[in-house]
Amino acid sequence: MSERAVIEDWPDIYRARRDAIREVAAGGVILWLGHLPQPRNYEDNTFPFRQNSHFLYYAGLSEPALALLTYPGKDHDVLFSRPATMDEIVWSGPGRTREEAAREAGIGTVEDLDRLGSHLARARDKGLKIHYMPPYQASTVLRLGELLGIHPEAVRAGVSRDLVEAVVRQRLVKEEVEIAEIEDALRVTDRMHRAAMAAAGPGRYEYEIAGEMQGVALAAGRQQAFTPIVTVHGEVLHNHSCDNVLADGQLLLNDSGVESPRFYASDITRTSPVSGRFTTVQAEVYETVLRAQLAAIGMIKPGIPYVDAHTHAARVIADGLKQMGLMKGSAEDAVTAGAHALFFPHGLGHMLGLDVHDMEDLGDIVGYPNGQERSRQFGRNFLRLVRSLEPGHVLTVEPGIYFIPALIDKWEGERRHTDFICYDRLKLFRNFGGIRIEDNVAVTAGGVRVLGPGIPKSVKEVEAAALRR
Numbered sequence: 454m455s456e457r458a459v460i461e462d463w464p465d466i467y468r469a470r471r472d473a474i475r476e477v478a479a480g481g482v483i484l485w486l487g488h489l490p491q492p493r494n495y496e497d498n499t500f501p502f503r504q505n506s507h508f509l510y511y512a513g514l515s516e517p518a519l520a521l522l523t524y525p526g527k528d529h530d531v532l533f534s535r536p537a538t539m540d541e542i543v544w545s546g547p548g549r550t551r552e553e554a555a556r557e558a559g560i561g562t563v564e565d566l567d568r569l570g571s572h573l574a575r576a577r578d579k580g581l582k583i584h585y586m587p588p589y590q591a592s593t594v595l596r597l598g599e600l601l602g603i604h605p606e607a608v609r610a611g612v613s614r615d616l617v618e619a620v621v622r623q624r625l626v627k628e629e630v631e632i633a634e635i636e637d638a639l640r641v642t643d644r645m646h647r648a649a650m651a652a653a654g655p656g657r658y659e660y661e662i663a664g665e666m667q668g669v670a671l672a673a674g675r676q677q678a679f680t681p682i683v684t685v686h687g688e689v690l691h692n693h694s695c696d697n698v699l700a701d702g703q704l705l706l707n708d709s710g711v712e713s714p715r716f717y718a719s720d721i722t723r724t725s726p727v728s729g730r731f732t733t734v735q736a737e738v739y740e741t742v743l744r745a746q747l748a749a750i751g752m753i754k755p756g757i758p759y760v761d762a763h764t765h766a767a768r769v770i771a772d773g774l775k776q777m778g779l780m781k782g783s784a785e786d787a788v789t790a791g792a793h794a795l796f797f798p799h800g801l802g803h804m805l806g807l808d809v810h811d812m813e814d815l816g817d818i819v820g821y822p823n824g825q826e827r828s829r830q831f832g833r834n835f836l837r838l839v840r841s842l843e844p845g846h847v848l849t850v851e852p853g854i855y856f857i858p859a860l861i862d863k864w865e866g867e868r869r870h871t872d873f874i875c876y877d878r879l880k881l882f883r884n885f886g887g888i889r890i891e892d893n894v895a896v897t898a899g900g901v902r903v904l905g906p907g908i909p910k911s912v913k914e915v916e917a918a919a920l921r922r
């Protein structure tokens with residue numbers, strides 16, 4: 454179904470990735486633990502399974518209960534897997550054989566999972582350092598403690614800093630095949646967003662729209678890359694409830710994206726009018742967000758610090774709000790003081806890859822290189838990415854304007870930034886909601902490429918898609 458522009462040989466791709474990372478272990482062994490199923494309300498009723506992204510990056514295998522040891526020496530990898538019991542075959546089917554899975558990952562040797570401990574013991578006896586990534590699931594912490602013969606509380610201190618840094622370096626720069634995966638995901642995400650715009654209308658419920666979208670994803674054999682945000686209360690930034698009824702005059706904010714066949718994420722936000730037509734005021738705010746987004750995208754090229762695009766987008770927003778009589782004074786000074794964050798209280802974007810916030814399990818090392826620290830200023834403190842951009846980086850650009858009644862009341866009560874904010878006029882916007890526009894872009898040698906098939910974005914395009922019902 455999906456057209457592929459890139460010739461792929463995934464076993465070779467995984468092999469090459471492992472050969473690059475094993476250099477970093479400098480003669481040591483790297484332990485990659487795949488995920489176990491996570492119980493939902495009892496042991497056998499589990500959450501939908503999602504493999505660990507580092508495991509996917511280096512082996513591509515999406516089944517539970519796998520492990521991988523990367524030994525020194527080219528192509529020396531051992532996959533560990535549990536042989537299926539007869540009961541498991543009866544209840545869950547035979548699945549593919551371990552040998553088939555290993556071949557797909559370009560791995561020549563397969564062993565039983567319960568031999569992993571003795572492999573690690575032998576490596577330790579030989580004085581080889583065992584490198585591993587920081588765990589974020591409780592079951593992984595416990596397994597690491599057991600496998601390494603240390604107390605679970607000591608697991609975090611033993612994480613390999615060298616490995617983490619090298620994984621970040623490697624995964625940050627996307628190969629063509631990875632960008633093709635993200636674009637593949639975006640083709641389904643496009644259809645999902647169009648379906649949502651067309652399905653929205655007065656009297657329908659947010660969950661009905663979410664259901665239409667999920668239908669598109671499931672019918673394409675895809676999972677969501679994260680819990681979708683589908684709401685008329687776009688001012689609640691990560692609003693995961695969706696039981697409001699849609700009314701004429703409201704805006705529907707939809708932040709969602711599916712995964713590709715190899716589990717790469719897409720992450721798109723569109724905001725559309727429930728009635729099919731923006732009001733004049735809505736269109737004015739919308740155009741401001743769009744101007745900020747296009748200006749930020751236009752700045753992206755190798756060498757530019759992403760924080761500069763964030764700051765510029767904030768200024769465009771402050772300027773637009775000035776024209777609407779909601780802000781005053783110098784837009785530049787307002788942004789330096791942080792006054793714009795009343796309306797734009799989050800970061801411009803984040804890295805995207807196998808994770809929707811790529812490698813967020815590794816912390817700020819992804820977006821803040823060389824120990825740079827996050828700003829303490831409200832709004833800017835939520836910026837996940839400041840680093841200088843390089844060809845192959847894939848990231849989101851997602852400015853927004855929101856009217857958050859509780860925040861407005863607090864700032865007004867504290868008489869915060871009264872030089873820049875027109876609190877009186879703001880009263881007219883209390884029930885406005887929020888607008889965010891988000892695209893996924895790749896940094897190229899010459900600048901930037903917006904990924905995906907062109908999801909409706911201008912006022913005209915969004916209205917046309919919303920009226921198609």
Ligand SMILES: [Mn+2]
Pocket residue numbers: 720803849851891
């Ligand atoms: Mn995003």
